[in-house]
Amino acid sequence: MLGRAVTFALIGLEPRRVEVEAHLRSGEQPSFSIVGLADRACQEAKHRVRSGVQSTLLEWPRRAITVNLAPAALRKEGTGFDLAIALTVLAASDQVPTARLERHACIGELGLDGRIRPVLGTIAAAEGAARAGFGRVLCAVDSSHEAALAGIEAVGVRHLGEAVGYLRGEDEIRPARPSPRSTSPPPQPDLVDVRGQERGRRALEIAAAGAHNLLLAGPPGTGKTMLGRRMPSILPPLTRSEALEVTRIHSVAGTLALGSGLVASPPFRAPHHGASPAAIVGGGVVPRPGEVSLAHRGVLLLDELPEFPRSVLEALRQPLEDGVVSVARVGGRALFPARFRLVATMNLCPCGARGDPKLECVCPLARIAAYRDRVSRALLDRFDLVVAMPRPRAEELSAGPAEASAPVRARVIVAAERLATETPRRTAGASELLDRAVERLPLTGRGRVRVARVARTIAALAGSSEVLPEHVAEALSYRSPAGLASP
Amino acid sequence: MTIRSIRRGEDAYPPLLAQIPDPPSRLWARGEAPLELLRRPAVAVVGARACSGYGRTVARELATEAARAGAVVVSGLARGIDGEAHRGALAAGGATIAVLGCGIDRDYPAAHAELARAIVDTDGLLVSEYEPGIEPAPWRFPARNRIIAGLALATIVVEARERSGALITADFALEDGREVLAVPGEITSALSSGTNALLRQGATPVTRAADVLEALGLDPTPVTQATPDDPAAAAVLDALEAGAASADELARATSLGAGELAAALAMLELAGAIAVEDGTVRRTIAR
Numbered sequence: 083m084l085g086r087a088v089t090f091a092l093i094g095l096e097p098r099r100v101e102v103e104a105h106l107r108s109g110e111q112p113s114f115s116i117v118g119l120a121d122r123a124c125q126e127a128k129h130r131v132r133s134g135v136q137s138t139l140l141e142w143p144r145r146a147i148t149v150n151l152a153p154a155a156l157r158k159e160g161t162g163f164d165l166a167i168a169l170t171v172l173a174a175s176d177q178v179p180t181a182r183l184e185r186h187a188c189i190g191e192l193g194l195d196g197r198i199r200p201v202l203g204t205i206a207a208a209e210g211a212a213r214a215g216f217g218r219v220l221c222a223v224d225s226s227h228e229a230a231l232a233g234i235e236a237v238g239v240r241h242l243g244e245a246v247g248y249l250r251g252e253d254e255i256r257p258a259r260p261s262p263r264s265t266s267p268p269p270q271p272d273l274v275d276v277r278g279q280e281r282g283r284r285a286l287e288i289a290a291a292g293a294h295n296l297l298l299a300g301p302p303g304t305g306k307t308m309l310g311r312r313m314p315s316i317l318p319p320l321t322r323s324e325a326l327e328v329t330r331i332h333s334v335a336g337t338l339a340l341g342s343g344l345v346a347s348p349p350f351r352a353p354h355h356g357a358s359p360a361a362i363v364g365g366g367v368v369p370r371p372g373e374v375s376l377a378h379r380g381v382l383l384l385d386e387l388p389e390f391p392r393s394v395l396e397a398l399r400q401p402l403e404d405g406v407v408s409v410a411r412v413g414g415r416a417l418f419p420a421r422f423r424l425v426a427t428m429n430l431c432p433c434g435a436r437g438d439p440k441l442e443c444v445c446p447l448a449r450i451a452a453y454r455d456r457v458s459r460a461l462l463d464r465f466d467l468v469v470a471m472p473r474p475r476a477e478e479l480s481a482g483p484a485e486a487s488a489p490v491r492a493r494v495i496v497a498a499e500r501l502a503t504e505t506p507r508r509t510a511g512a513s514e515l516l517d518r519a520v521e522r523l524p525l526t527g528r529g530r531v532r533v534a535r536v537a538r539t540i541a542a543l544a545g546s547s548e549v550l551p552e553h554v555a556e557a558l559s560y561r562s563p564a565g566l567a568s569p
Numbered sequence: 570m571t572i573r574s575i576r577r578g579e580d581a582y583p584p585l586l587a588q589i590p591d592p593p594s595r596l597w598a599r600g601e602a603p604l605e606l607l608r609r610p611a612v613a614v615v616g617a618r619a620c621s622g623y624g625r626t627v628a629r630e631l632a633t634e635a636a637r638a639g640a641v642v643v644s645g646l647a648r649g650i651d652g653e654a655h656r657g658a659l660a661a662g663g664a665t666i667a668v669l670g671c672g673i674d675r676d677y678p679a680a681h682a683e684l685a686r687a688i689v690d691t692d693g694l695l696v697s698e699y700e701p702g703i704e705p706a707p708w709r710f711p712a713r714n715r716i717i718a719g720l721a722l723a724t725i726v727v728e729a730r731e732r733s734g735a736l737i738t739a740d741f742a743l744e745d746g747r748e749v750l751a752v753p754g755e756i757t758s759a760l761s762s763g764t765n766a767l768l769r770q771g772a773t774p775v776t777r778a779a780d781v782l783e784a785l786g787l788d789p790t791p792v793t794q795a796t797p798d799d800p801a802a803a804a805v806l807d808a809l810e811a812g813a814a815s816a817d818e819l820a821r822a823t824s825l826g827a828g829e830l831a832a833a834l835a836m837l838e839l840a841g842a843i844a845v846e847d848g849t850v851r852r853t854i855a856r
Contacts, residue, residue: 278817279817280816280817280820280826280827281816281817281820281827281830281831283827284826284827284828284831299847299848300848430847430848436847437847437848437849438849442621442758442759442760443621446619447618447619447648447649451680469848470815470816470847470848470849471848472815472816472817472818472848472849474817515839518839519835519839522839523838523839540828544828552829552832553832555831555832555833555835555836556828556829556831556832556835557835558835558838558839559831559832559834559835559838559845560831563845563846563847
């Protein structure tokens with residue numbers, strides 16, 4: 083007697099089809115075993131499934147039961163196989179119709195009382211089911227709206243009994259509707275709070291419009307972090323496909339609030355410098371997305387950049403260049419998207435007086451060198467915009483309120499759309515200025531490319547279809563100074 | 570690595586150096602440049618290792634001007650003012666001489682290894698009285714300073730604290746009967762206490778690049794000072810007359826938008842009229 087069901091395991095974000103088979107043998111002592119490279123959480127399914135079935139007042143077959151998870155070479159981890167295992171055992175003992183079960187993909191964890199709980203990454207597993215040609219997925223009711231985002235009919239069930247009733251055709255359950263975009267974005271800090279810092283605000287706007295990386299350097303207490311935290315408030319909303327990508331990552335990472343729906347606004351992540359490399363870049367025995375992936379399509383704020391361990395900073399170079407993190411593990415390679423706007427802050431010296439025209443820095447040279455050397459030239463080169471933020475004067479702080487985020491965001495949206503549809507071309511004068519700058523200023527080849535990109539964004543913000551010399555000039559003023567990596 | 574040595578009494582031995590009270594008996598030189606370089610009119614530009622942005626800008630500018638007028642810039646390859654002096658000369662395509670307090674094959678300080686190579690590649694020389702292989706040691710540096718002063722017609726101290734090694738170089742220059750110039754600084758800044766003390770004792774103040782060339786008896790090269798025709802740039806230069814300022818302070822003083830101001834700053838920097846360091850904008854020195 084054989085039962086069969088299909089579920090989907092995740093390698094990183096990638097769904098893999100897993101066939102669950104249950105075989106019941108008579109004439110042996112009753113037993114229950116799970117084979118097919120199942121990890122500890124998965125082995126514990128035995129207890130949950132057995133209790134769940136019995137709590138539902140269904141019959142637990144008094145036979146020798148073997149459940150096989152195929153392909154056996156794929157490492158199975160987690161609790162998402164529970165529902166499929168329970169239903170195959172019930173199918174093998176003729177308590178649910180096998181034919182109908184085989185048309186569904188099953189995703190869910192069982193409680194001892196038979197209730198069905200949502201699992202991480204439901205949207206990604208449901209996408210796997212849709213791609214494999216399944217018409218319906220059976221899952222916890224709490225995650226059915228999320229599963230429906232994958233473009234599949236998601237049948238949400240609260241309890242194993244409900245699933246059985248549905249499969250037997252006794253109860254009809256209407257598939258869930260895809261969860262709506264959360265209409266109102268969560269309240270965000272607004273630019274109206276930032277007094278002065280005109281140059282910093284301008285650079286933030288350019289970085290938002292052109293998806294550039296921004297480094298804010300200056301004495302402590304000048305509002306670098308404050309400005310960085312306000313970047314999400316001026317970003318364009320996510321497109322539908324971007325929103326799906328972001329939702330998928332956050333679903334797998336478990337940072338998606340239940341029932342929060344499709345993530346519509348760009349995420350914001352600000353990990354502390356004490357976080358481990360795996361937490362920031364991603365990894366672990368079971369590969370999980372790190373902060374860089376959780377910031378995908380949004381903002382990653384690294385406050386006090388030189389305080390981050392060198393290993394973390396160097397590991398940032400791959401995602402900054404390729405927009406993706408690959409985590410190699412014994413079980414295979416997991417790829418996590420990581421295309422984010424990086425906003426970083428740093429002081430100019432350990433004492434903090436550097437960059438203040440009215441103060442004198444007392445740091446010994448060696449300490450400044452040690453401080454700045456923690457950020458490598460190679461990483462510094464990845465910042466398109468570097469802005470020194472001076473200490474604002476009293477008169478700036480007492481000035482009237484500054485421009486709020488809303489009008490800035492409107493300009494950013496227009497410029498981003500313009501950049502997406504047409505690339506502003508450099509005029510001859512602009513190219514000439516760029517050539518002259520490469521000759522006169524310390525500007526690497528990569529630096530030149532970055533200045534040209536920033537100039538395009540500035541042109542788009544100005545509503546110009548051409549990159550004019552003044553756009554290149556402004557872009558040049560944000561280039562990373564030669565002296566920042568080490569004095 | 571081309572290494573040569575010159576003994577005292579040989580023709581190639583620099584005559585100015587031969588005049589000082591205790592000239593080195595032997596001089597080692599690294600670099601391909603002809604040893605004639607050691608006989609050309611030279612100016613020493615020295616100062617503090619821990620210097621301010623002001624000191625860095627001035628040192629670089631003075632060295633550039635001197636090199637452009639045909640003078641050889643001599644310094645000690647130390648961090649700070651010394652390094653900027655060499656860089657300024659290189660920027661003008663001029664030859665520069667670095668006098669070391671260790672063997673000329675040692676890249677000391679390590680952070681200036683690349684600068685040392687650039688000096689050698691631009692027809693400059695690294696010289697020392699110590700044999701190749703000799704390690705740097707603190708007591709060798711004052712002795713090295715007598716060679717810096719001895720090779721130069723004039724010594725300019727850009728920024729120095731009260732007990733700076735640069736003042737030792739100035740003392741040697743005075744003993745040798747050479748001209749000593751000092752760059753005035755703010756009287757409240759410890760970094761300028763040494764140079765201001767030199768001025769009080771009668772050193773020639775440097776208030777423009779031409780002062781240096783006069784001391785050397787050279788004619789300033791006619792360089793058209795960048796006179797900005799752009800009203801935004803002109804407004805920025807006006808605002809900077811009152812002293813160094815941050816970009817935001819300039820924006821307020823000139824009523825320019827952040828974007829316009831950024832463009833004006835970049836154009837002025839390209840024209841060599843301003844220098845920007847750590848967010849502080851200052852005018853470059855007048856020629």
